[in-house]
Amino acid sequence: MVPAVEVRGVEKRFGAVRALAGIDLAVEPGEFFALLGPNGAGKTTLISALGGLARADAGTLKVMGHDVIADYREARRALGIVPQELTFDPFFTVRETLELQSGYFGLRNNGAWIDSLLERLALASKAKANMRSLSGGMKRRVMVAQALVHRPAVIVLDEPTAGVDVELRQTLWEFIRELNVAGHTIVLTTHYLEEAQLLCNRIAMMKDGRIVALDRTAKLLSAFSERVLRVKLAGCDLPASLASSAEQKNGWWRIPIQDTAHVEDVLAKLRAAGAAVESLEVAEPELEEVFVKIMRRAPEARP
Ligand SMILES: Nc1ncnc2c1ncn2[C@@H]1O[C@H](COP(=O)(O)OP(=O)(O)OP(=O)(O)O)[C@@H](O)[C@H]1O
Numbered sequence: 313m314v315p316a317v318e319v320r321g322v323e324k325r326f327g328a329v330r331a332l333a334g335i336d337l338a339v340e341p342g343e344f345f346a347l348l349g350p351n352g353a354g355k356t357t358l359i360s361a362l363g364g365l366a367r368a369d370a371g372t373l374k375v376m377g378h379d380v381i382a383d384y385r386e387a388r389r390a391l392g393i394v395p396q397e398l399t400f401d402p403f404f405t406v407r408e409t410l411e412l413q414s415g416y417f418g419l420r421n422n423g424a425w426i427d428s429l430l431e432r433l434a435l436a437s438k439a440k441a442n443m444r445s446l447s448g449g450m451k452r453r454v455m456v457a458q459a460l461v462h463r464p465a466v467i468v469l470d471e472p473t474a475g476v477d478v479e480l481r482q483t484l485w486e487f488i489r490e491l492n493v494a495g496h497t498i499v500l501t502t503h504y505l506e507e508a509q510l511l512c513n514r515i516a517m518m519k520d521g522r523i524v525a526l527d528r529t530a531k532l533l534s535a536f537s538e539r540v541l542r543v544k545l546a547g548c549d550l551p552a553s554l555a556s557s558a559e560q561k562n563g564w565w566r567i568p569i570q571d572t573a574h575v576e577d578v579l580a581k582l583r584a585a586g587a588a589v590e591s592l593e594v595a596e597p598e599l600e601e602v603f604v605k606i607m608r609r610a611p612e613a614r615p
Contacts, residue, residue: 313340313341314341314376314377315338315339315340315341315374315377316339316340316341316342316343316375316376316465316466316497317337317338317339317345317362317373317374317375317466317497317499318337318338318339318372318373318374318377319335319336319337319338319358319362319371319372319373319374320336320371320372320373321334321335321336321370321371321372322334322335322336322358322361322368322370322371322372322373323335323368323369323370323371324354324357324361324366324368324369324521325369330520330521331354331357331521332354332357332358332361332368332521333354333520333521333522334371334521334522335354335358335371335518335521335522335523336523337516337523337526339466339497339499339514340497341376341465341495341497342492342495342496342497343497343498343513343514344489344492344497344498344500344511344512344513344514345497345498345499345500345512345513345514345515345516346499346500346501346502346508346511346512346514346515346516346529347359347499347500347501347516347518348501348502348505348508348515348516348517348518348603349501349517349518349519350519350607353518353519353520353521354518354520354521354522355470355501355518356396356470356501357521358518359393359468359470359499359501361373361380362375362380362391362393362468363380363388363391363393363468364380364381364384364387364388367381374387375387375388375390375391375465375466376390376465376466378390389417389462389464390464390465390466391464391465391466391467391468392459392460392461392462392464392466392467392468393459393468393470394455394456394458394459394467394468394469394470394472395455395470396470396471396474396501398448398451398452398455399455400443400451400454400455401443402442402443402444403442403443403444404442404443405439405440405441405442405443406430406435406438406439406440406441406443406446406454406457407426407430407439407440409443409454409458410426410429410430410454410457410458410461411426413458413461413462414426414461414462417461417462419461419462422461425461425463426457426461429457429460429461430457432483432487433453433454433456433457433480433483433484433487434453434480434483435450435453435454435457438450448475449475449476449477449480452472452474452475452476453476453480453484455472456469456472456484460491464496465495465496465497466496466497466498466499467488467491467496467497467498467499468498468499468500469488469498469499469500469501469502470501471501471502471503472484472500472502473502473504473507474503481507485507485511488511489511498511500512505598505599505600505603506598506599506600508529508599509529509533509598509599512529513528513529514526514527514528514529515527515528515529515532515599517603517606517607519607519610520610520612522610524606524607524610525606525610529599532599532602533597533598533599533602534597535602536597536601536602536605536606537597537598537599537601537602537605538568538569538597539568539569539570539594539595539596539597540566540567540568540569540594540595541566541567541568541569541575541578541592541593541594541595542564542565542566542567542591542592542593542594542595543564543565543567543578543582543589543591543592544563544564544565544589544590544591544592545565545587545588545589545590546588546589546590547588548586548587548588549587550565550587551581551582551584551585551587553581553585554567554578554581554582564591566595569594575594
């Protein structure tokens with residue numbers, strides 16, 4: 313099967329900074345893929361290279377088998393990018409913006425799909441509003457609609473939910489999920505790690521222009537994060553029988569647990585020691601913990 317996105321040996325320098333220091337990556341058709349990393353890791357540079365907006369110094373990038381330089385038009389047609397920065401022409405209305413974008417792809421009778429995008433992104437009432445009159449969150453919705461006018465096979469979202477309210481965030485993910493189920497490949501960058509954990513089946517983590525982790529979400533979680541029992545005690549110490557595996561954080565004890573029987577065992581030990589439990593909860597593995605661990609252990613590589 314031809315990968316939806318294929319990146320081989322890609323390097324990019326900005327003066328002394330190696331923004332991309334040799335990236336190899338293949339995203340399969342139909343995946344919901346996350347590209348994560350701290351500020352400056354190189355995510356946006358990689359997306360720009362994929363969209364043909366920045367030229368890589370070395371390596372090749374393909375979208376649905378089309379080289380982004382040699383087959384620029386086909387590659388661009390297969391790709392929809394929601395950029396991180398809000399760029400728009402202030403003199404057009406929302407609908408005109410989407411019609412203009414359709415025109416770039418030679419799509420004339422695209423009205424029904426534009427209507428559907430406006431509806432799904434809660435923009436229908438703003439169709440005739442001027443772009444400059446929209447709030448930041450609304451402008452971002454238009455960016456999403458703009459990236460989808462030509463129904464691209466691969467949809468890349470560069471921090472699409474930055475500055476977006478909770479309701480739209482949910483509306484947006486519902487829509488993107490549907491597109492994914494319908495067969496579109498999704499590549500997402502976000503600093504909201506719980507979104508990536510919930511949505512993405514595979515995750516790449518970048519640091520200093522390199523990929524430092526790449527695996528299925530479930531595998532990363534089980535390898536780097538554990539289920540813990542969080543316990544708050546009412547003015548007493550943790551019994552010595554539990555203290556060896558536990559650690560204290562913000563007034564809570566964190567006790568790693570393997571299964572439900574283990575929870576019962578911990579509770580029995582607390583009861584036997586006469587410890588008064590104020591609050592109790594089981595915390596599932598979290599991507600944030602995985603991310604912090606991977607970033608800490610990954611070597612500094614720049615410049
Ligand atoms: N046009 C440019 N000129 C000079 N340096 C640049 C340019 N674009 C990016 N860089 C540098 O390349 C590195 C990677 O930046 P990039 O924007 O790709 O990171 P990112 O992972 O997208 O970060 P963020 O999470 O903040 O969006 C950074 O050190 C950045 O300062």
